[in-house]
Amino acid sequence: EPEVTQTPSHQVTQMGQEVILRCVPISNHLYFYWYRQILGQKVEFLVSFYNNEISEKSEIFDDQFSVERPDGSNFTLKIRSTKLEDSAMYFCASSAGRRSNQPQHFGDGTRLSIL
């Protein structure tokens, strides 16, 4: 069964450094998402992406964050200057469509630790 893959599984970074989280969505999916889960809390939406542009972003997704689909397969989340509060599990998800009956399939996540 096709799956969403994320790399790395764990990233440790010094505060103030840039970090890039990578995702390979399911190949025939058109809609891509990033979510964040701070330890022990619920999953929060960051951004959705379709047709090479952001469809929607949350208030968490400020100027320090950016997303890109540099080629036909990868989808990346960049945090320009990391803060301690960026420590969280980051999930990439993809969906064949945006209608309410189409599930989003998640990757295994990248655990980001900011020191």
Next chain:
Amino acid sequence: AQKITQTQPGMFVQEKEAVTLDCTYDTSDQSYGLFWYKQPSSGEMIFLIYQGSYDEQNATEGRYSLNFQKARKSANLVISASQLGDSAMYFCAMRGPPYNQGGKLIFGQGTELSVKP
């Protein structure tokens, strides 16, 4: 605004018994989808089951079924014949309009299920 509420932070169930995890939601939309995801201790998010707002029958997927009561705005997950491998965090989530904004998922706080041998 859409909202998902899961009022049970933790639940225990005996192996082989059934368990119900509660989920209530709030939305003014007529068209929406409700999803349940399982998150084991290893951290990944696994899609379990989906219920559409216009579906007349409750969704079922193997040992998982969804008790959908639209008037009460509840979408409870029922796991039959619990197994030790069912021990995990379970999240209820909603997806709805506006579709031109990509259909993000709104998650509840989660319920941690522990299955006892």
